[in-house]
Amino acid sequence: MRILTGPDGPADEVTDDDLRRLYAAPDRPWLRANMVGTVDGAATGESGKSGSINNDIDKRIFDLLRDLADAVVVGAGTARIEAYRPADRPTVVVSRSGQVPDRLRDAGPGRVVMATCQAAPDLDAARAHLGDDNVLVLGGHRVDLCVLKDRLAERGLRHLLCEGGPHLLRDLLDQGALDELDKSVVPRLVGGLHRRITDGPPLDVPLELRLLLEEEHTLLGRWYVARSN
Numbered sequence: 001m002r003i004l005t006g007p008d009g010p011a012d013e014v015t016d017d018d019l020r021r022l023y024a025a026p027d028r029p030w031l032r033a034n035m036v037g038t039v040d041g042a043a044t045g046e047s048g049k050s051g052s053i054n055n056d057i058d059k060r061i062f063d064l065l066r067d068l069a070d071a072v073v074v075g076a077g078t079a080r081i082e083a084y085r086p087a088d089r090p091t092v093v094v095s096r097s098g099q100v101p102d103r104l105r106d107a108g109p110g111r112v113v114m115a116t117c118q119a120a121p122d123l124d125a126a127r128a129h130l131g132d133d134n135v136l137v138l139g140g141h142r143v144d145l146c147v148l149k150d151r152l153a154e155r156g157l158r159h160l161l162c163e164g165g166p167h168l169l170r171d172l173l174d175q176g177a178l179d180e181l182d183k184s185v186v187p188r189l190v191g192g193l194h195r196r197i198t199d200g201p202p203l204d205v206p207l208e209l210r211l212l213l214e215e216e217h218t219l220l221g222r223w224y225v226a227r228s229n
């Protein structure tokens with residue numbers, strides 16, 4: 001893997017230690033999202049999941065970013081479609097309905113946190129599955145994602161990794177909660193009708209490129225949301 005652009009300029013090779021330094025989050029509450037797409041902008045492949053477009057190079061950064069995170073934040077849709085299971089760090093599921101994805105229902109205490117709203121039809125069921133302390137009600141009819149970041153930081157979960165999906169990413173950007181986007185571009189074109197990495201009403205968010213890596217024609221970018229600097 002080589003650095004095309006970064007804080008110390010280009011380099012022909014990076015070690016795992018270099019990557020940890022290059023992707024270190026600032027020493028403050030920080031929320032980044034990691035997404036993958038094809039050159040023609042698809043966020044999913046033929047299986048309807050991101051698993052059919054990602055590759056080993058992207059997986060290296062995916063694993064690194066998980067390792068650097070205090071908690072993983074994921075939209076309930078992605079958790080259901082990608083069949084999320086409890087991970088080695090807390091999983092925070094964002095849901096309007098309050099419906100806990102099947103495979104996360106039997107996680108140990110505190111392994112899964114649900115962020116939802118007062119109007120959620122499944123609020124009581126979420127509390128029964130996860131325990132009252134693990135269900136955060138952060139708004140009347142929508143989840144306030146900036147408050148979510150604050151509440152997780154109060155629990156010691158300061159460095160957060162969002163793994164999507166497209167609706168949640170769009171809302172994080174819209175509400176000003178996102179600090180960083182890490183986006184891998186895999187060297188493929190898939191045509192067809194696929195989601196992009198954001199979905200929902202239009203928005204216009206400027207980004208600043210901090211780091212661009214390349215290996216075997218896969219590009220790995222680290223972008224800061226401009227207002228976070």
Ligand SMILES: NC(=O)c1ccc[n+]([C@@H]2O[C@H](COP(=O)([O-])OP(=O)(O)OC[C@H]3O[C@@H](n4cnc5c(N)ncnc54)[C@H](OP(=O)(O)O)[C@@H]3O)[C@@H](O)[C@H]2O)c1
Nearest residue numbers: 035036049050075076077078095096097164165167168171
């Ligand atoms: N290329 C990539 O990097 C990547 C990454 C992740 C996912 N994906 C793909 O994206 C697809 C899923 O897309 P999606 O847009 O449905 O994913 P999503 O954003 O994870 O899921 C949408 C659902 O998540 C909850 N949600 C999202 N934003 C919310 C918000 N602001 N407030 C409250 N709840 C919120 C709602 O759940 P409730 O229905 O429970 O209310 C909503 O119905 C899958 O095919 C997956 O493979 C791709």
